[in-house]
Amino acid sequence: MNVLIVDDEKSIVKGLKHSLEQQGYNVFAAYNGAEALEYLEKNIIDFIILDLMLPDTDGMMLCKRIRQKFDIPILMLSAKDGDYDKILGFEFGADDYMTKPFNTLELIARMKAIIRRTDRKSDDKSIVRDDLVINRNERKVYLRGEEVKLTAKEFDVLYLLASNPGRVFTREDIYSMVWKEEAYDVRTIDVHIKNIRDKIEDKNHHKYIMTKWGVGYYFNKN
Amino acid sequence: MNVLIVDDEKSIVKGLKHSLEQQGYNVFAAYNGAEALEYLEKNIIDFIILDLMLPDTDGMMLCKRIRQKFDIPILMLSAKDGDYDKILGFEFGADDYMTKPFNTLELIARMKAIIRRTDRKSDDKSIVRDDLVINRNERKVYLRGEEVKLTAKEFDVLYLLASNPGRVFTREDIYSMVWKEEAYDVRTIDVHIKNIRDKIEDKNHHKYIMTKWGVGYYFNKN
DNA sequence: AAAATCAATTAACTATATATTCAATAAAAA
DNA sequence: TTTTTATTGAATATATAGTTAATTGATTTT
Numbered sequence: 001m002n003v004l005i006v007d008d009e010k011s012i013v014k015g016l017k018h019s020l021e022q023q024g025y026n027v028f029a030a031y032n033g034a035e036a037l038e039y040l041e042k043n044i045i046d047f048i049i050l051d052l053m054l055p056d057t058d059g060m061m062l063c064k065r066i067r068q069k070f071d072i073p074i075l076m077l078s079a080k081d082g083d084y085d086k087i088l089g090f091e092f093g094a095d096d097y098m099t100k101p102f103n104t105l106e107l108i109a110r111m112k113a114i115i116r117r118t119d120r121k122s123d124d125k126s127i128v129r130d131d132l133v134i135n136r137n138e139r140k141v142y143l144r145g146e147e148v149k150l151t152a153k154e155f156d157v158l159y160l161l162a163s164n165p166g167r168v169f170t171r172e173d174i175y176s177m178v179w180k181e182e183a184y185d186v187r188t189i190d191v192h193i194k195n196i197r198d199k200i201e202d203k204n205h206h207k208y209i210m211t212k213w214g215v216g217y218y219f220n221k222n
Numbered sequence: 223m224n225v226l227i228v229d230d231e232k233s234i235v236k237g238l239k240h241s242l243e244q245q246g247y248n249v250f251a252a253y254n255g256a257e258a259l260e261y262l263e264k265n266i267i268d269f270i271i272l273d274l275m276l277p278d279t280d281g282m283m284l285c286k287r288i289r290q291k292f293d294i295p296i297l298m299l300s301a302k303d304g305d306y307d308k309i310l311g312f313e314f315g316a317d318d319y320m321t322k323p324f325n326t327l328e329l330i331a332r333m334k335a336i337i338r339r340t341d342r343k344s345d346d347k348s349i350v351r352d353d354l355v356i357n358r359n360e361r362k363v364y365l366r367g368e369e370v371k372l373t374a375k376e377f378d379v380l381y382l383l384a385s386n387p388g389r390v391f392t393r394e395d396i397y398s399m400v401w402k403e404e405a406y407d408v409r410t411i412d413v414h415i416k417n418i419r420d421k422i423e424d425k426n427h428h429k430y431i432m433t434k435w436g437v438g439y440y441f442n443k444n
Numbered sequence: 445a446a447a448a449t450c451a452a453t454t455a456a457c458t459a460t461a462t463a464t465t466c467a468a469t470a471a472a473a474a
Numbered sequence: 475t476t477t478t479t480a481t482t483g484a485a486t487a488t489a490t491a492g493t494t495a496a497t498t499g500a501t502t503t504t
Contacts, residue, residue, distance in 0.1 A: 190492070194494095214490070
């Protein structure tokens, strides 16, 4: 379990790092926002402890940016009391919040609680629909028992649609959710859809991916 | 959104109840563990605020029992500091924890954050009016249970009107909101309105889309 | 390091669903 | 009644989706 601490106060980082390592976590540190983002791009991080006050960026903005791109739980630290609604509210998407000075034991307890909570849903949930089984952890798809090899993008697109059956996604929706950036040419989705269909559908069996004309695509509910 | 407060201190219950009701929550109270369990059996509760010290049961045990039976988020309150690890840890399954005395605003912020986290996908916004159901995510319209197929533009126009019943929209309003550009010929709207009416209205049943002569159209409120 | 493989994107073309326009008719307001 | 506004159906135009192939980029193999 890899934890990233983002804080410019070296003493805090040092103390926390020590306590967390005693508990068996691998701890990494970043001393400003830019470092943090770079670190996240290059490493697999499971949990972030983020200070509100950083030398280069506003912690809340950083929190928001991290959330847009990564699905990693964040516990925010702040020196002053009273910002709970902003931090915990809908805008920035932190998972928990503590004020400095904090009790290290409580921080670790809160961290564990969040990890447990987010873990609950990430355990082996396969999506099953008729002849199709989509396994998220293994990133494998089975059609009538046979494995179907999808590419990374194909899998992500199919998984997005299949995990919200019936819900219509525009091409822009799909692009921003899967690619996590804004789309230049959104027709690339069409080609991916076609390739997925070629792999999981044929005329004898019913369709999984449906077209909503003028809007986008959705996964068949029936 | 129904919140159950489980606490034997009447003053706390009263204060919290007041604050939560101001925020639009429906608040229920139980003054001991037995009452709480009974309440949960008989009512639909979305969130529980649970005090650790109760006259009849130990709060942690109650938390554990609730968790075994219901999947409702729990925020625990305790008088003494220092039990975080037990409360937030794996054993009892609380989602969050605060010590008394607490800041009500922070409590509400934490509550909202937990609800948001557990809720993320349940934003299925449907408009229901008499025999008509308009599902926004699926972009589907049902009339007396039967699906009515609308084109993308038709759906957008209907959704716009139906999400503001009674409000009169000029053709220009509708055009700019749905097409997101300025209209050359707003008679286009007339044709779309006609086509929508053809699909969702007939002389036996009442009208959904009303004409405001000389102005535009609006969705029937009654 | 070069070649080969595979995935992703872009481009061009075809097919098809939908939107718009127009002109005749009907209905409502003055 | 006159005038203005709304409704309607059909034709035409436009927009969108599906398909195939070519290109680019990334990764693996030789």
